[in-house]
Amino acid sequence: MQQEAEGGGMESSRASRTRNPFFLGLFRQTPVAVSSDPSIRRMNQTKPPQFLPVCKEGRDLKSGKWGNLDDSLSFLPTSATIVASSNGCLLCCTDRIKNMDYVVCNPVTREFHMLPQPHRLYPYDATAFVCKGDNDSLTGLRYEIYRARVASAVSLATTLELDVFSSITGEWTQLSLIAASPFQLSVHLGPPLVFADVIYWRSYSYDYMIEYDPTRELVELKPLPERGRNFRIWSDHIGQSEGKIQYVRADNLEIEVWVLEDIKKGEWTMTQRVSVEAMFKRNPHVVSTIYIGIQHFHPRNQLLMLITLDGKPYWYNYRSGRLSAFRDVNEEEKFSSTETGTKCNFIHPSAVVHPNAILGQGVSVGPFCTVGPSAKLGNACRLYPGSHVCGNTELGDDCILMMGAVVGDELPGHTLIGCNNIIGHHAVVGIKCQDMKYKPGSECYLQIGDNNEIREYASVHRSSLPNERTMIGDNNLIMGSCHIAHDCKVGNNNIFANNTLLAGHVVVEDFTHTAGATVIHQFCHIGSFSFIGGGSVVSQDVPKYTMVSGERAELRGLNLEGLRRRGFQLWSVLMVSQTFNLLLATCVFCEMTFCGISPRVALLLPEAIGAWRHFKFPQSSLFHLRRYTNLNKNLLPCFY
Structure with missing residues (x-):
């Protein structure tokens, strides 16, 4: 992928070092539908692309630290139409040549990437843009572009054609998906919505949305x-x-x-x-x-x-x-409070809130709570009796600390907790790690995402080194008496049952499920969509899509029930089964092992090869895995 920049134009807002702003964008003189005919685009784009940029907090970016924002996009080599925005970056379409050229740019740092032309040109298409990452620089971000068009619509089904560009591969790929219901895709009613990595396009009838899940490659209709x-x-x-x-x-x-x-x-x-x-x-x-x-x-x-x-x-x-x-x-x-209608802060007389603490709107602090001088509490946070926020700790909006919960530590370091998290009764989050290599005075970190629930008596520790951090993603359920040690990396949508113990440096990907009293040895890697049985002691990496259990955990087969619950289609499960059977047959874990398998499996299992390389297979494990990966007719109906 080619990266171009105007000379001296790579100005970076290094002083802020914060997440790129959201561009709510009022895109004036900019068509929502993008035409492949440049003359039509020029006719619709009679003025320079102007937009009203708004950051995450709602401030106008024309002032303050974002004052160097170039809203005219003068740093681009040619005039451009703004197609979409995501995470502070813009997707534009230029009129330089006859065919369509896409450009991804950051109007703050004035960086831009010229993208290769898509394989297919449509009179009009509906384009979605997804950008992820925390860097100020465009090179540190990951983004995808989805161009959608209805190829054919009949009474019982509709074929949706997609051109997908990924910044990781730098190439366009083509997909054709069939929906079980007829629909008409609108390209004029507004940009698509991207929510939880799922894309929602509009229909002409105002009656439903078209939902596309890139993970499952599934198209469904959602009623309005x-x-x-x-x-x-x-x-x-x-x-x-x-x-x-x-x-x-x-x-x-x-x-x-x-x-x-x-x-x-x-x-x-x-x-x-x-x-x-x-x-x-x-x-x-x-x-x-x-x-x-x-x-x-x-x-x-x-x-x-x-x-x-x-x-x-x-x-x-x-x-x-x-x-x-x-x-x-x-x-x-x-x-x-007068503008938004939120309640004013409530602080119980017996609570101790340091005058230097920063409290948002609608914060409630119950009896016998303490809030330290370096603490920051977002809007509508609630501290129930006897809960404490210590040290350099930041809580996002709508967080709840139940009775006796302790968040943060007075030692050097930082505890950052996102929005809408619940810390259960007497849980301890963000305290000093239990690691002998920790040096007193070192600044260590804990970062937790949004929508997590950490239940009673759970413990989550900071990292052991200044250049590391303990991280927990979004939408995780961590049940009572669980322990997450220093330097662990936990992804999204995981469920840890009671008394699950993670030693230091454990990596858990997404959509994993552990039963009660599970123990995971340090430095283990747990793949996505895996299941660990109750009372298991895991001392090796767990590959994706598998089940393990036992006093010394052994492979028991594919996690078929988990894949079904997560909406995996039958063909995806069959390909995973084919991959595992091939690995068992060859026992040679190299890239050539996957030559005979569909490229989609390579996208489904980018890290699985590494996990299989490190796993040792007892004979009993091979027996169980062969038995379950040879999918028979009795197992297939559950995926319909």
């Missing part, structure tokens, strides 16, 4: 809220706020706001219905207009959304009914 007969949608938007999918639609009389409470069941709940007439009466400083353009939800405040009235952007708080001009709203107004 039903509307009344007299409700004619003039403008709508699907987005996310505070970790939930939200949907808003407006006509000339009303604005409705919905929240998707259960993604699997498709259950929507209406949170607000606002009269358009009452909105303008509440804000006489705003000129009344017929058309209301719904642009974005605020990522950290469900009560705020960005709308346009006669082309002018406003923040609208649909609880207070107040409209504020985009460039007139500052951070303090936006998150004050």
Whole structure:
């Protein structure tokens, strides 16, 4: 992949060293649908690409540390149309040559990557852009581009063609997926939503979304809220706020706001219905207009959304009914209790909160709690009686500390906990490690993601060295009396049953499940979608997709039930089974072993080869694995 940069243009905001901002972006004069005809793109792009950039906290990026933002994209070698944005980076389409050229750029650092041309050109396509990573530099980020188009739609099924670009491979790949229901993909109703690594495109009918899961390569339809007969949608938007999918639609009389409470069941709940007439009466400083353009939800405040009235952007708080001009709203107004309707802080008289501690809005501190001088508590955090936040500790929004929970340590180091986490009764998180190589005074770290639940009497330790850190991802359930030692790396969506013990430097990938009283030896690597039976002692790496159990854990076969629950299709399971059988037959663990297997398996098992190399196979393990990997007809129906 070619990387180009204007001379001297690689300006990096090194002083901030923070995550790139979110670009909510009001993309003016920019078509949502991208045409393969450059003359059509130029006709739609009559002005330079202007957008309203907003960072994660809601501030206008035209001032402050992001003041060097180049919103005209003058550093690009040619004029460009903004297609999508993600994690502070923009996906653009240039008009330099007849065929389509895509460019990924960072308007803060002024870096850009010219991408190779896709294999297929469509009159119009719906494009999704996913960018991940924490670096300021574009070279440290990973991104994917998905170009979607309906190839054929019949009464019972629809074929969706996808062109996928990955920054890891630097190449475009083609996919053709079949959905069991007919649908029409819209390229004009707004950019697709990317939520939890799943992409949601819009349909023409306003009745459903098209859900595409890249992990499972599966396309499904998700219904949108039903509307009344007299409700004619003039403008709508699907987005996310505070970790939930939200949907808003407006006509000339009303604005409705919905929240998707259960993604699997498709259950929507209406949170607000606002009269358009009452909105303008509440804000006489705003000129009344017929058309209301719904642009974005605020990522950290469900009560705020960005709308346009006669082309002018406003923040609208649909609880207070107040409209504020985009460039007139500052951070303090936006998150004050009068503007958002959140409760003021409650601190019990018996609690001890240091005056230097930083507390967000709506924080509740119960009796006999302590908050240290270096602590930072996000909005709506709740500390139940007898809980303590010590040392250099930062809690994200909506975190809960149950009775007796202790987070952080007065020793040098940092404990960073994301949003919507629950720390159970008498759990201890972010304290000094139990490792003899730890040197007193060393700064050690613990980082926890979002939506985790750490139950009663669990313990999570900081790293043992300054250049390492203990890390836990998102959406993990860590049950009672579990222990996660120093320098462990835990991924996402894992379940650790009671008394699961992880020694130092253990790596656990995603979607793993351990039964009770599991012990994992230090430096072990546990692959994704694996299962460890109760009472097992794991002293070797566990390959992906397998089950292990025993006093000295041995392989017991593929984790068929776990794969079924995670939505793996039958062909994926058969390919995994074929791969494992081939490994057992050859007993030679090298790259050539996979030559006869579909390339999709290579994507499914990028790390599995390494895990198999390090695993020693007792004869009993080979017997069990051969028995379970030879899938028979009795096992196949569970995947339909």
